[in-house]
Amino acid sequence: MNRAKVMGRTDAPLLVCVLLAACSADPGEATRDGRLLIDGGTVVVMDEAGTVLEGGAVLVEGDAIAGLLDEADPRPSGVPVLDATGHLVIPGLVNTHGHAAMSLFRGLADDMPLMTWLDDHIFPAEAALVDPEFVYWGTLLSSIEMLKSGTTTFADMYYFRDDAARAVIDAGIRAVLGPHVIGFPAPDFGSPEASLRDAAQFLERYRDHPTLVPGTAAHSLYTTSLDDVRETARLAIDFGAPFQIHAAEDASEFATANELTGMGVVEALASIGALRPGTVLAHAIYLSEEDIARIAAGGAGISHNPESNLKLGIRRAAPVVEALAAGIPVGLGTDGAASNNNLDLFDEMDTAAKLHKFTNGDPTALPAETVFRMATMGGARVLNLDDRIGSLEPGKRADIVLLDTRRAGLTPLYHVYSHLVYAARGSDVSTVLVNGRIVVRDGRILTVDEAEAMERAHAFGARVRAVVERVATEAGTAVGGPPP
Numbered sequence: 001m002n003r004a005k006v007m008g009r010t011d012a013p014l015l016v017c018v019l020l021a022a023c024s025a026d027p028g029e030a031t032r033d034g035r036l037l038i039d040g041g042t043v044v045v046m047d048e049a050g051t052v053l054e055g056g057a058v059l060v061e062g063d064a065i066a067g068l069l070d071e072a073d074p075r076p077s078g079v080p081v082l083d084a085t086g087h088l089v090i091p092g093l094v095n096t097h098g099h100a101a102m103s104l105f106r107g108l109a110d111d112m113p114l115m116t117w118l119d120d121h122i123f124p125a126e127a128a129l130v131d132p133e134f135v136y137w138g139t140l141l142s143s144i145e146m147l148k149s150g151t152t153t154f155a156d157m158y159y160f161r162d163d164a165a166r167a168v169i170d171a172g173i174r175a176v177l178g179p180h181v182i183g184f185p186a187p188d189f190g191s192p193e194a195s196l197r198d199a200a201q202f203l204e205r206y207r208d209h210p211t212l213v214p215g216t217a218a219h220s221l222y223t224t225s226l227d228d229v230r231e232t233a234r235l236a237i238d239f240g241a242p243f244q245i246h247a248a249e250d251a252s253e254f255a256t257a258n259e260l261t262g263m264g265v266v267e268a269l270a271s272i273g274a275l276r277p278g279t280v281l282a283h284a285i286y287l288s289e290e291d292i293a294r295i296a297a298g299g300a301g302i303s304h305n306p307e308s309n310l311k312l313g314i315r316r317a318a319p320v321v322e323a324l325a326a327g328i329p330v331g332l333g334t335d336g337a338a339s340n341n342n343l344d345l346f347d348e349m350d351t352a353a354k355l356h357k358f359t360n361g362d363p364t365a366l367p368a369e370t371v372f373r374m375a376t377m378g379g380a381r382v383l384n385l386d387d388r389i390g391s392l393e394p395g396k397r398a399d400i401v402l403l404d405t406r407r408a409g410l411t412p413l414y415h416v417y418s419h420l421v422y423a424a425r426g427s428d429v430s431t432v433l434v435n436g437r438i439v440v441r442d443g444r445i446l447t448v449d450e451a452e453a454m455e456r457a458h459a460f461g462a463r464v465r466a467v468v469e470r471v472a473t474e475a476g477t478a479v480g481g482p483p484p
């Protein structure tokens with residue numbers, strides 16, 4: 001463990017609690033007025049030096065981290081305290097790839113190849129069912145799941161962007177989302193041109209939003225023409241916004257992309273200038289050495305989704321060790337809940353670390369600290385948001401997670417990164433702040449009504465089942481198990 005010097009503005013004038021009631025108020029309320037001291041935990045800063053402060057404190061001021069205190073430093077008086085005794089205080093996790101509303105399809109169709117899963121199950125179900133309400137409630141459900149398991153930022157790629165935006169703003173989670181194109185009629189727009197027509201307005205509307213980061217996405221080069229991908233990437237470049245695309249996920253994808261573009265997937269993306277900082281290449285499994293060099297030269301990032309890849313039987317692991325060695329930003333992603341089947345990044349960290357030890361035949365491959373960095377600063381770099389999130393350094397947004405280590409499965413604690421990657425689960429998260437606001441407290445979501453979201457999800461489940469049974473009957477195949 002690396003103990004560190006104190007950073008931050010501990011000598012700044014302190015907020016004076018004029019009213020006693022203000023000092024003893026719920027810290028969730030107190031942050032709105034100004035300051036909150038998260039005190040007594042082990043602070044895992046994730047700065048360059050890998051600073052860990054045992055018995056340290058994080059001073060939050062408004063939406064930002066104002067300072068870090070070591071155990072011995074005097075505490076500011078009159079600042080409401082959030083007691084972090086027995087907790088790890090970590091940067092909020094960053095999920096760099098997913099399809100949030102697909103939580104309503106979780107467990108619908110498993111154990112089949114990617115193209116069968118998409119063409120015979122997901123695309124028909126989406127065509128019949130996905131509408132603004134579906135996207136709002138599905139995105140809200142996923143936002144609740146992610147916040148409660150320590151994810152404070154996620155990148156989303158789905159339909160009905162305005163409704164997804166409403167959900168993430170209601171939930172209080174930080175999200176990258178926006179116009180999405182796919183080369184066939186989608187539930188929200190009949191064509192890529194229609195999706196792009198008013199797309200700039202969306203990016204303009206949320207340009208300065210505190211937690212919604214507008215960006216664009218193209219589904220992939222096997223579903224969408226290179227011209228449409230170029231237009232979608234161009235829009236993101238014009239706004240300095242993130243751009244997401246599935247890339248080099250499946251062996252068959254390479255052949256299709258080659259047929260359509262005459263180039264490999266990464267080569268094609270390079271040819272349209274899309275490999276720049278803020279471009280998220282989801283999966284990026286089938287990469288050649290030249291591809292890795294192209295991505296490194298352009299500055300794009302990779303979203304590594306090991307559980308989704310394993311579940312789909314992709315017979316290769318993304319070349320994460322090589323990508324990191326080439327200086328490419330690499331973050332972790334869960335992919336949608338229909339292909340994982342949870343949105344818990346602690347699970348994803350554990351799997352990522354073990355997958356690369358297995359495929360490299362080397363237990364030293366991807367050590368725990370490297371993997372935790374991928375889930376925090378790595379993800380922030382992939383989304384080009386590393387000036388705002390990914391670490392607990394003063395000046396960054398206060399996206400902070402408290403993980404309770406006073407559990408049988410986490411006691412005793414020798415190495416924080418070991419516990420965070422190999423032992424902890426999302427259910428060990430107790431309290432979460434996003435942008436300085438407490439959104440989860442003692443395991444309860446404070447921003448939205450979780451029971452209502454689950455009730456709505458349950459109702460959508462009945463509709464999904466009815467449609468899937470109809471599609472299966474038409475196709476002459478049996479789908480799904482017994483009724484829930």
Ligand SMILES: [Zn+2]
Nearest residue numbers: 246282335336
């Ligand atoms: Zn995906």
